[in-house]
Amino acid sequence: xxxxxxxxxxxxxxxxxxxxxxxxxxxxxxxxxxxxxxxxxxxxxxxxxxxxxxxxxxxxxxxxxxxxxxxxxxxxxxxxxxxxxxxxxxxxxxxxxxxxxxxxxxxxxxxxxxxxxxxxxxxxxxxxxxxxxxxxxxx
Amino acid sequence: xxxxxxxxxxxxxxxxxxxxxxxxxxxxxxxxxxxxxxxxxxxxxxxxxxxxxxxxxxxxxxxxxxxxxxxxxxxxxxxxxxxxxxxxxxxxxxxxxxxxxxxxxxxxxxxxxxxxxxxxxxxxxxxxxxxxxxxxxxx
DNA sequence: CTCGATACTGACGTATGCGTTAATTATAAT
DNA sequence: ATTATAATTAACGCATACGTCAGTATCGAG
Numbered sequence: 001x002x003x004x005x006x007x008x009x010x011x012x013x014x015x016x017x018x019x020x021x022x023x024x025x026x027x028x029x030x031x032x033x034x035x036x037x038x039x040x041x042x043x044x045x046x047x048x049x050x051x052x053x054x055x056x057x058x059x060x061x062x063x064x065x066x067x068x069x070x071x072x073x074x075x076x077x078x079x080x081x082x083x084x085x086x087x088x089x090x091x092x093x094x095x096x097x098x099x100x101x102x103x104x105x106x107x108x109x110x111x112x113x114x115x116x117x118x119x120x121x122x123x124x125x126x127x128x129x130x131x132x133x134x135x136x137x138x139x
Numbered sequence: 140x141x142x143x144x145x146x147x148x149x150x151x152x153x154x155x156x157x158x159x160x161x162x163x164x165x166x167x168x169x170x171x172x173x174x175x176x177x178x179x180x181x182x183x184x185x186x187x188x189x190x191x192x193x194x195x196x197x198x199x200x201x202x203x204x205x206x207x208x209x210x211x212x213x214x215x216x217x218x219x220x221x222x223x224x225x226x227x228x229x230x231x232x233x234x235x236x237x238x239x240x241x242x243x244x245x246x247x248x249x250x251x252x253x254x255x256x257x258x259x260x261x262x263x264x265x266x267x268x269x270x271x272x273x274x275x276x277x278x
Numbered sequence: 279c280t281c282g283a284t285a286c287t288g289a290c291g292t293a294t295g296c297g298t299t300a301a302t303t304a305t306a307a308t
Numbered sequence: 309a310t311t312a313t314a315a316t317t318a319a320c321g322c323a324t325a326c327g328t329c330a331g332t333a334t335c336g337a338g
Contacts, residue, residue, distance in 0.1 A: 055243045060199020084258045091255055098244050104194045105237050116230050119223050
């Protein structure tokens with residue numbers, strides 16, 4: 001399409017999901033593209049929303065939770081102080097969820113390190129640095 | 140019970156899940172407690188497996204994936220080199236999954252920071268340090 | 279104008295992860 | 309001995325997140 005607008009198959013191919021998924025997300029209010037007649041036209045914003053949604057999915061959030069998160073990203077009443085306060089509260093709440101997940105990951109990685117060391121020494125090998133202690137960008 | 144053994148309600152209460160959940164996990168081969176007659180008796184190892192399982196759930200792994208992860212923690216043939224190599228491969232694979240999730244979390248937190256800054260400045264406030272840049276232990 | 283590609287709306291089907299009776303049994307307390 | 313309390317299996321139910329037709333419409337190419 002025009003480069004900043006996408007058909008349903010454009011987006012679904014780009015993100016490796018089926019059109020059915022996009023239509024389903026629309027039913028749930030996650031991504032509601034504009035229509036040209038009856039055909040869905042996805043904007044750049046819609047593309048970003050899909051990206052966010054799939055990120056949320058990989059982290060195990062439900063579509064309901066994902067909707068809440070996405071709606072945080074695109075505040076509607078960007079001027080109303082009440083809305084802003086509410087948004088900040090939501091934000092901290094979601095941040096807590098993410099940090100909990102982060103800690104779960106840390107503990108899992110630590111436990112895996114222990115298992116790996118045992119396995120390596122059982123193989124008679126030596127290894128100075130544990131993989132999950134490497135800078136995360138380098139793995 | 141004896142302190143290192145638990146009934147099904149002991150465990151389910153301790154981890155805030157229903158007995159049904161434990162029986163379901165047993166069907167899926169995740170946690171298979173010993174039986175005293177027909178009654179389930181959970182060992183300390185079983186308790187740990189449950190802890191690991193629930194951690195996996197919070198990270199959005201399926202019970203199938205969780206089973207794979209748990210089985211990594213408790214290697215069966217701790218001496219067979221073939222098994223050890225296989226285990227190490229699995230380990231690195233799962234580690235990749237975890238690191239991908241980690242990156243998803245990082246990006247989400249960054250985006251939330253940006254939203255928060257906009258919200259705060261829209262509220263006319265100033266804030267030097269963004270919350271997710273704090274040491275994670277302190278939040 | 280016909281054909282193939284793409285899109286649409288139902289509507290039913292399905293895997294996952296349990297919830298919820300129901301009917302029965304075993305254990306513990308009075 | 310009787311009654312709670314806790315445990316078991318079996319089986320149906322249900323929410324989530326789509327998959328999979330079926331039937332119809334649109335639209336550009338030949």
